[in-house]
Amino acid sequence: MLRQLLTVSLIFTGGPCLIPASPASGAESELSTTEFIDQQITQAWVDNNVRPSTSADEEEWVRRVYLDIAGRIPSLQETTAWLDDDTSRRRTILIDSLLETTDYVRNFTTIWTNECIGRGISRRVSRSGMEKFFRDVFAKNRPWNDVVRDLITAEGHFEENGAVNYILAQTQMNDDAVQLTARTTRLFLGQQVQCTQCHNHPFNDWKQSQFWQFNSFFRQVRRIDRRRQDPSSGRPVDDYSEIVLGPFNGPVYFETRNGLMHVAFPELQGRKVDPDDSDRRAKLGRMLVEPVDGETPQIARAFVNRMWAHFFGYGFTRPVDDMGPHNPASHPDLLNRLSADFVAAGYDVKELIRWIARSQAYSLTSRMEEYNEIDNPSAGEMPLFSHAYVKSMQAEQLYDSLIVATNAHQSGNDPWDTQEQQRQRWMQQFIVAFDNDENDETTTFNGTIPQALMLMNSELTDKAVSVEAGSFLHQVLSQSGSDRKKLQQLYLAALSRRPTRNEISRLQRQFQSYGRDGRVAAFQDLFWALLNSNEFILVH
Amino acid sequence: MPVWNNYGMKRRHFMQHVATAASTIPALNFLSHVTANAGTVRANQKACILMWMGGGPPSIDIFDLKPDSKNGGEFKPIDTAARDVQISEHMPETAKVFNDLSLVRSMSTREADHSRGRYYMHTSFVPNPTVTHPTFGSVVSHEFSGQRKSLEIPAFVSISGASGDAGFLGMAHAPFVVDSSGRIRNEPSEDNKRRLPGRLSMLEEVESGFIRSGRGDLPKDHLSVYRNAVNLMTSRQMAAFNSAAAAPSLGLEEESSQTRELYGQNSFGRGLLMARRLVEVGVPFVEVNMGGWDLHQNVFQTLRDQRLPQLDRGISGLVQDLKQRSMLDDVVLVWMGEFGRTPRINQNVGRDHWAASWTTMIGGGGLKNGQAIGATDPDGIRIADGSKSYLPGDIWATVAFALGIPRTTVHTSKRGRPMKLVNGGMPIKQLTG
Numbered sequence: 001m002l003r004q005l006l007t008v009s010l011i012f013t014g015g016p017c018l019i020p021a022s023p024a025s026g027a028e029s030e031l032s033t034t035e036f037i038d039q040q041i042t043q044a045w046v047d048n049n050v051r052p053s054t055s056a057d058e059e060e061w062v063r064r065v066y067l068d069i070a071g072r073i074p075s076l077q078e079t080t081a082w083l084d085d086d087t088s089r090r091r092t093i094l095i096d097s098l099l100e101t102t103d104y105v106r107n108f109t110t111i112w113t114n115e116c117i118g119r120g121i122s123r124r125v126s127r128s129g130m131e132k133f134f135r136d137v138f139a140k141n142r143p144w145n146d147v148v149r150d151l152i153t154a155e156g157h158f159e160e161n162g163a164v165n166y167i168l169a170q171t172q173m174n175d176d177a178v179q180l181t182a183r184t185t186r187l188f189l190g191q192q193v194q195c196t197q198c199h200n201h202p203f204n205d206w207k208q209s210q211f212w213q214f215n216s217f218f219r220q221v222r223r224i225d226r227r228r229q230d231p232s233s234g235r236p237v238d239d240y241s242e243i244v245l246g247p248f249n250g251p252v253y254f255e256t257r258n259g260l261m262h263v264a265f266p267e268l269q270g271r272k273v274d275p276d277d278s279d280r281r282a283k284l285g286r287m288l289v290e291p292v293d294g295e296t297p298q299i300a301r302a303f304v305n306r307m308w309a310h311f312f313g314y315g316f317t318r319p320v321d322d323m324g325p326h327n328p329a330s331h332p333d334l335l336n337r338l339s340a341d342f343v344a345a346g347y348d349v350k351e352l353i354r355w356i357a358r359s360q361a362y363s364l365t366s367r368m369e370e371y372n373e374i375d376n377p378s379a380g381e382m383p384l385f386s387h388a389y390v391k392s393m394q395a396e397q398l399y400d401s402l403i404v405a406t407n408a409h410q411s412g413n414d415p416w417d418t419q420e421q422q423r424q425r426w427m428q429q430f431i432v433a434f435d436n437d438e439n440d441e442t443t444t445f446n447g448t449i450p451q452a453l454m455l456m457n458s459e460l461t462d463k464a465v466s467v468e469a470g471s472f473l474h475q476v477l478s479q480s481g482s483d484r485k486k487l488q489q490l491y492l493a494a495l496s497r498r499p500t501r502n503e504i505s506r507l508q509r510q511f512q513s514y515g516r517d518g519r520v521a522a523f524q525d526l527f528w529a530l531l532n533s534n535e536f537i538l539v540h
Numbered sequence: 541m542p543v544w545n546n547y548g549m550k551r552r553h554f555m556q557h558v559a560t561a562a563s564t565i566p567a568l569n570f571l572s573h574v575t576a577n578a579g580t581v582r583a584n585q586k587a588c589i590l591m592w593m594g595g596g597p598p599s600i601d602i603f604d605l606k607p608d609s610k611n612g613g614e615f616k617p618i619d620t621a622a623r624d625v626q627i628s629e630h631m632p633e634t635a636k637v638f639n640d641l642s643l644v645r646s647m648s649t650r651e652a653d654h655s656r657g658r659y660y661m662h663t664s665f666v667p668n669p670t671v672t673h674p675t676f677g678s679v680v681s682h683e684f685s686g687q688r689k690s691l692e693i694p695a696f697v698s699i700s701g702a703s704g705d706a707g708f709l710g711m712a713h714a715p716f717v718v719d720s721s722g723r724i725r726n727e728p729s730e731d732n733k734r735r736l737p738g739r740l741s742m743l744e745e746v747e748s749g750f751i752r753s754g755r756g757d758l759p760k761d762h763l764s765v766y767r768n769a770v771n772l773m774t775s776r777q778m779a780a781f782n783s784a785a786a787a788p789s790l791g792l793e794e795e796s797s798q799t800r801e802l803y804g805q806n807s808f809g810r811g812l813l814m815a816r817r818l819v820e821v822g823v824p825f826v827e828v829n830m831g832g833w834d835l836h837q838n839v840f841q842t843l844r845d846q847r848l849p850q851l852d853r854g855i856s857g858l859v860q861d862l863k864q865r866s867m868l869d870d871v872v873l874v875w876m877g878e879f880g881r882t883p884r885i886n887q888n889v890g891r892d893h894w895a896a897s898w899t900t901m902i903g904g905g906g907l908k909n910g911q912a913i914g915a916t917d918p919d920g921i922r923i924a925d926g927s928k929s930y931l932p933g934d935i936w937a938t939v940a941f942a943l944g945i946p947r948t949t950v951h952t953s954k955r956g957r958p959m960k961l962v963n964g965g966m967p968i969k970q971l972t973g
Binding site for chain 2: 174194390429434444446448453454500502507521522526530533534535538
């Protein structure tokens with residue numbers, strides 16, 4: 001192994017080599033988690049004959065790490081401070097400190113709220129309740145196994161126990177918890193079983209009977225949608241919703257393709273639960289975190305795979321929530337080790353993020369070179385992580401980044417809930433619901449025309465390029481200093497980088513065409529262009 | 541005579557404004573149509589309107605009734621204008637125009653999950669994690685947008701729904717999604733229009749470096765989408781989205797209340813009317829979504845009271861209107877969802893997902909219509925002996941035939957793999973004659 005590592009280091013041409021020069025004994029088990037990531041990723045480069053791109057420069061890296069951890073671009077002040085900082089280990093320090101910000105909490109709260117209840121407005125689901133639950137999860141860094149258990153076993157009022165909103169959102173239809181079953185396996189076990197509701201899947205290792213065995217854990221879910229009388233109109237209106245333990249025991253019945261009826265009892269991976277057990281979900285919550293035959297629980301593997309995909313754009317399997325023998329992982333040993341270490345670390349979410357974000361692969365530039373162009377998962381290739389992959393911003397990332405780029409000195413004044421509601425209202429213009437039993441939705445914030453029109457013409461953009469007193473542009477333009485310096489500030493605010501010399505001279509020619517009276521307009525148009533640029537909307 | 545461009549300014553004035561923004565040429569790259577000949581739209585252009593029944597429609601209750609079977613349900617069949625073709629009693633207006641429509645009663649498609657079925661029926665390919673196949677509307681956009689120089693709005697419009705991605709054909713061919721009101725959000729204000737040329741030439745400066753920086757396709761896609769967006773928002777053809785807008789130069793009038801009534805005053809009817817207007821200005825592919833078909837329970841009452849009256853009005857209204865405008869031979873119609881629904885009626889008086897034997901509808905397009913092709917067995921649970929079964933690729937191959945897209949067309953995936961048009965599906969002979 002040591003020899004392999006050395007060979008690898010020699011192949012590098014100018015690229016960073018973060019692999020320790022001499023790992024203590026060369027034994028894989030003695031590599032730290034991040035060292036193991038580097039070693040496995042490097043091995044795959046060697047095996048596939050690609051070389052990594054160089055390390056991202058500080059401007060590129062800081063923007064990416066803010067977007068991935070804090071869910072927004074760095075502010076002008078944050079970028080400037082970073083670029084002036086020359087402490088050693090400053091990347092590690094920044095990762096650690098970003099994990100302590102409220103932006104980190106907010107970012108992952110948004111991501112998991114969307115996963116659990118969608119982005120659209122559902123009657124009888126409390127978004128604020130769900131957000132409150134996840135805010136607490138990420139602020140306190142609660143262990144992920146506890147989080148999954150809380151969501152699966154939740155009972156109570158939808159604002160007092162926000163966790164129940166997951167089940168409320170997945171039981172919108174009176175469907176014997178079919179949707180809840182499919183969603184739970186997909187989200188928390190990384191397995192797609194929706195097809196096995198009706199038949200054994202040809203590729204998947206889940207059988208139809210297993211779908212209904214898993215489903216039978218959820219049959220004691222009972223939702224109550226409370227109503228109250230509206231005092232002014234005297235009519236009944238929606239009050240709150242809650243989940244309670246319902247009476248259900250015995251088997252679940254299902255029909256196979258040939259029309260025969262079968263029964264299923266609560267059972268997970270061969271582990272049975274007494275069908276007369278009074279609380280099947282509580283049992284399930286415990287079973288999901290127990291290792292079976294020494295294997296890492298699937299909830300850990302599923303979460304690791306998702307977190308990896310969050311940072312790199314691609315997980316170890318494609319899609320990220322379709323794991324199993326039918327769909328082998330790109331880096332199986334790495335997935336195994338990361339999952340085992342995640343469990344050993346007590347399902348510590350922040351620690352997992354640290355391992356991933358400190359890896360060499362995450363520090364690379366997104367610029368492809370001739371020698372690694374073949375590493376292009378968007379063309380269907382297996383990801384080798386030899387350069388960072390360009391991702392599109394999520395709508396919420398864009399919204400928060402626009403606020404930061406244009407309004408930094410004012411943001412943060414509104415209370416969390418108000419900010420959240422404003423963003424949520426803005427978000428609704430992009431939601432398209434599918435109107436079927438899977439409660440699916442998609443968004444038109446997908447790089448197509450509606451998104452472009454919003455960025456070009458919306459009130460949000462009009463405000464962003466305003467020069468009224470108190471605006472960002474007003475602030476920049478009324479400072480002393482050369483136009484060149486102001487131009488630099490606009491670039492730093494929007495793209496977290498300084499313009500190149502070539503860019504400056506070309507822009508100066510543009511500026512000249514606006515004439516002396518058009519100077520302010522030129523700055524406005526430039527800022528509009530920066531916010532509308534490919535470089536702004538992409539995470540790279 | 542003053543020449544007006546799409547900013548509502550005189551052409552000369554506009555060009556001056558562009559010139560003041562220095563790099564005239566890049567800005568005009570965005571505004572391709574301003575220099576293109578925006579002449580009158582050619583009449584009788586080929587197009588396809590897809591009526592997408594999101595959720596999976598119970599075709600056994602609509603187009604392939606089984607009155608003598610225990611699976612037959614509550615509805616009776618009625619005769620149609622087409623000899624030997626019967627459909628549901630709750631589709632009386634559609635029955636009258638059935639000479640211009642046909643049924644394919646032997647669809648057998650395997651995919652009975654919503655997202656897989658949606659993907660398969662739209663692309664003709666089963667989902668594959670390493671490649672995103674283009675939805676058929678994107679294929680049409682890809683084949684036609686080069687030819688339709690005067691078309692300034694997207695060549696693929698999807699009304700009230702999302703119909704998949706352009707996949708390896710590139711974002712320029714992605715569906716433009718609007719709701720059935722036709723309202724386009726974030727249209728430019730007058731001030732934004734005035735400033736657009738200057739802003740676009742700045743944008744060109746700002747983003748060209750990143751495009752050349754080895755970051756793959758996304759930065760380039762961004763440019764093509766912006767080009768489409770700018771063309772759209774500065775185009776008079778926008779009037780096609782709004783049925784209350786007249787645009788004499790485009791041959792569009794404000795739609796009368798009789799016309800609206802003909803299509804039905806509901807989201808589906810409004811969507812179909814908009815589709816006709818879009819086709820009139822040259823859009824070659826429009827998808828109109830009608831949801832609410834995932835009828836696991838209470839199927840008959842829902843169909844009778846809600847879904848079928850709207851469907852019947854919409855289809856028959858569209859056929860009559862296209863015919864009266866002499867457009868029907870050029871516009872091919874397709875009606876389908878992800879799959880059909882179980883012949884067996886479940887305990888909640890509903891029908892579940894069923895892909896093994898179901899019906900799609902096709903019509904117009906100069907095809908030999910008025911037929912029912914293929915058949916299911918008396919209980920509707922399998923394709924009848926001796927009947928050929930069909931896949932989505934066969935439906936789309938028939939549409940490609942009607943549109944004049946050669947069957948030999950091959951696209952190349954990003955990995956360089958050749959991909960046959962509609963997965964090698966074959967046009968249905970009885971329809972193409």
